[in-house]
Amino acid sequence: MARILIGVTGSVAAIKTTELVEALGGKGYELRMVLTKAADYFVPEWNPVTPSDRVGVFRDSDEWPDKGWKRGDDVVHIKLRHWADAMVIAPLDAHTLAKWANGMADNLLTSLIRAWDYQKPLIVAPSMNTLMWESPITRRHLAQILSDRQNHYPPTGSIPSIDHLLAAYKNFHEPIRLVPPIIKTLACGDTGAGAMAEIAAIVQAVTALVMPNLAMD
Numbered sequence: 001m002a003r004i005l006i007g008v009t010g011s012v013a014a015i016k017t018t019e020l021v022e023a024l025g026g027k028g029y030e031l032r033m034v035l036t037k038a039a040d041y042f043v044p045e046w047n048p049v050t051p052s053d054r055v056g057v058f059r060d061s062d063e064w065p066d067k068g069w070k071r072g073d074d075v076v077h078i079k080l081r082h083w084a085d086a087m088v089i090a091p092l093d094a095h096t097l098a099k100w101a102n103g104m105a106d107n108l109l110t111s112l113i114r115a116w117d118y119q120k121p122l123i124v125a126p127s128m129n130t131l132m133w134e135s136p137i138t139r140r141h142l143a144q145i146l147s148d149r150q151n152h153y154p155p156t157g158s159i160p161s162i163d164h165l166l167a168a169y170k171n172f173h174e175p176i177r178l179v180p181p182i183i184k185t186l187a188c189g190d191t192g193a194g195a196m197a198e199i200a201a202i203v204q205a206v207t208a209l210v211m212p213n214l215a216m217d
Ligand SMILES: Cc1cc2nc3c(=O)[nH]c(=O)nc-3n(C[C@H](O)[C@H](O)[C@H](O)COP(=O)(O)O)c2cc1C
Pocket: 008, 009, 010, 011, 012, 013, 036, 037, 038, 039, 092, 093, 094, 095, 096, 097, 127, 128, 129, 132
């Protein structure tokens, strides 16, 4: 069965990580997780009787353990890249999106993204406050990522609309997909677009790329 890496960033939607792990685990995928430091604040403690039992959890402390890396020791972000058949980043917060778009790699997850093999599926589910989601900064970052993948530099024209970007991710020639956030009353009390997609929609997007025959069932 396919091996899926789950990247989790510091959006409040990270409280749904157990649900995501159980849904993907229930499909039979082999799972590993990478948490940012901020994600660790939100992700609930593991319930040892769920499928999440089987999930290896990786943090920055696994990438940079005690002083003294020597030849032959793991380079964890590359090892995880080799291990994975696909990666899903859910939730993807504004900060990690910004780092991704700008090529920054200052933690385990962004190092993984920076070193990702884009022939393998990469599914992202953004989650942020409505004004963050609708900000031109977010659209600029989403456009930059696609533009880089197409070797277009600098990106031309004005910043695309969010509808244009969502369509572009849906039809992109490489297996990189964005599961659009949904409209609802957010944890902060604001109502609008920006809440992480439903877990079922994320699982569906993963399966559609990783096991297309299964997704049609
Ligand atoms: C209670 C709380 C909720 C947050 N929710 C979000 C969110 O939904 N989306 C987002 O982009 N940032 C959110 N943030 C801000 C991020 O946690 C912050 O930008 C952090 O630096 C992200 O780091 P990371 O991308 O390395 O995980 C939240 C912060 C707090 C304290």
